Amino acid sequence: AHRENAQKHIAVFAFPFATHAVPLLSLVRKLSESVPDVNFSFFNTPQSNQSLFTKGNGFERIEPRSVDNGLPEGFRIGRNPHEPVEYFLKATPGNYKSAVEESGLTFDGLITDALYWFAKEMAEEMRVPWVTYFTAGPRPLLVHVDTDNIRSCMGINGPEDETLEFLPGFSAIRSGDLPEGTVSGVDSPFATLLHKMGQILPHASAVAMNSFEEIDPIVVQALKSRLPNLLNIGPFILKSPPPCGSDIHGCLEWLDQRPTSSVAYISFGSVITPSPHELKALAEALEACEFPFLWSFRGNVEEMLPEGFLERTKEKGLIVPWVPQLTVLAHPSVGVFVTHCGWNSVTESIIGGVPMICRAFFGEQKLNQRTVEAVWEFGVTIEGGKFTKNGTMKALKVILSSEKGKLMREKIGVLKQLALEAVDTDGSSTANFNFLVEFITKL
Ligand code: U2F
Numbered sequence: 001a002h003r004e005n006a007q008k009h010i011a012v013f014a015f016p017f018a019t020h021a022v023p024l025l026s027l028v029r030k031l032s033e034s035v036p037d038v039n040f041s042f043f044n045t046p047q048s049n050q051s052l053f054t055k056g057n058g059f060e061r062i063e064p065r066s067v068d069n070g071l072p073e074g075f076r077i078g079r080n081p082h083e084p085v086e087y088f089l090k091a092t093p094g095n096y097k098s099a100v101e102e103s104g105l106t107f108d109g110l111i112t113d114a115l116y117w118f119a120k121e122m123a124e125e126m127r128v129p130w131v132t133y134f135t136a137g138p139r140p141l142l143v144h145v146d147t148d149n150i151r152s153c154m155g156i157n158g159p160e161d162e163t164l165e166f167l168p169g170f171s172a173i174r175s176g177d178l179p180e181g182t183v184s185g186v187d188s189p190f191a192t193l194l195h196k197m198g199q200i201l202p203h204a205s206a207v208a209m210n211s212f213e214e215i216d217p218i219v220v221q222a223l224k225s226r227l228p229n230l231l232n233i234g235p236f237i238l239k240s241p242p243p244c245g246s247d248i249h250g251c252l253e254w255l256d257q258r259p260t261s262s263v264a265y266i267s268f269g270s271v272i273t274p275s276p277h278e279l280k281a282l283a284e285a286l287e288a289c290e291f292p293f294l295w296s297f298r299g300n301v302e303e304m305l306p307e308g309f310l311e312r313t314k315e316k317g318l319i320v321p322w323v324p325q326l327t328v329l330a331h332p333s334v335g336v337f338v339t340h341c342g343w344n345s346v347t348e349s350i351i352g353g354v355p356m357i358c359r360a361f362f363g364e365q366k367l368n369q370r371t372v373e374a375v376w377e378f379g380v381t382i383e384g385g386k387f388t389k390n391g392t393m394k395a396l397k398v399i400l401s402s403e404k405g406k407l408m409r410e411k412i413g414v415l416k417q418l419a420l421e422a423v424d425t426d427g428s429s430t431a432n433f434n435f436l437v438e439f440i441t442k443l
Contacts, residue, residue: 204227255328264286
């Protein structure tokens, strides 16, 4: 699709939920800085685009364009955070097809969230290359690419404690740690989406991912043998931090006044709020032990936390609706991250060198949790998988005041160093990113 003397134009398809569109836009921003003669159309829901494109500069030559979100008229968000995703998937890929048609543009390339397996066929119709971006880590990607193999070795709905000895680097991973939809709940729309994605990704022109090769060498090697054009280009937040990191709630100043490695930082990402029961248990544990805490809390604090909790803990705790997480985790006062193990959070914890207390909820979070605990050994899974007062206190003590905790900090420090080296001038992620730039330049 080469056109002489005309600017090239690339279509980008974002997935508008959780922390998918943010890293994709960061990648596109960085590409637009590196390949100056290319325009990008960023196809996404109006809601997601609105939050992404109001936050600052650096967006020249990136045009936000709307796709239908598939929601029925008058839809109101209820308790189930997955409901809008299900509606959206019903409207996909039709919504992207009509948005591309309506734009009236001719494109020279397609970059999409890796979830969009249908983009392969669209790229073929458009006669352009298809580059995908996988926003989580290498382990879930290997699971998705090898789903048929895993199913034939383990069967469907088998015992949860069987380990995956047959998959490179997976001997400590149990069936129950796999993303739902791999060997149970295999008929759900999202499971089908991931399964198809795994089958089609080997045929993409390139699979970029927000990770670095040294993070998990055996798994990355296995992936490379299945995905010929795998490009680990992360942690991308180090290359292109999102322009929304201001500290309006004064967290950094508050952290400045706490001792080194003493603070528990708590956040459950952009989708999940734990049940009232678990929130109560977590709050009680924080109140009962001596450690200071910083909590990024979505929702009404007064209603959702125990009565009087705010007042009683005001000396040692700070609860705010949003923190600049990357900077917070890099602050020397933070000693532990209580996390749901979303990939961005795990990565940012590694960059900060902060051990984790893991309470995974859905998707690939359990796999991340198990990897943190049993492969990398710089974190613990909360006892019984859910917050209880005692279990939480125990985990906080292990990490913040035991020799084991110190060792975990040393171990995560090693990976932090490797992450920094990967994005350095002669690092592996830089080389992979340059390869991608060259690929886009030649379109
Ligand atoms: C989904 O994950 P989430 O969006 O729930 O969580 P993360 O991947 O951990 O990303 C949360 C991001 O929000 C930022 C934080 C992360 O970059 O720095 N943030 C912040 O800046 N301030 C706050 O107060 C709170 C959060 C999904 F659930 C996961 O399973 C996937 O791994 C993930 C990526 O695909 O998407």
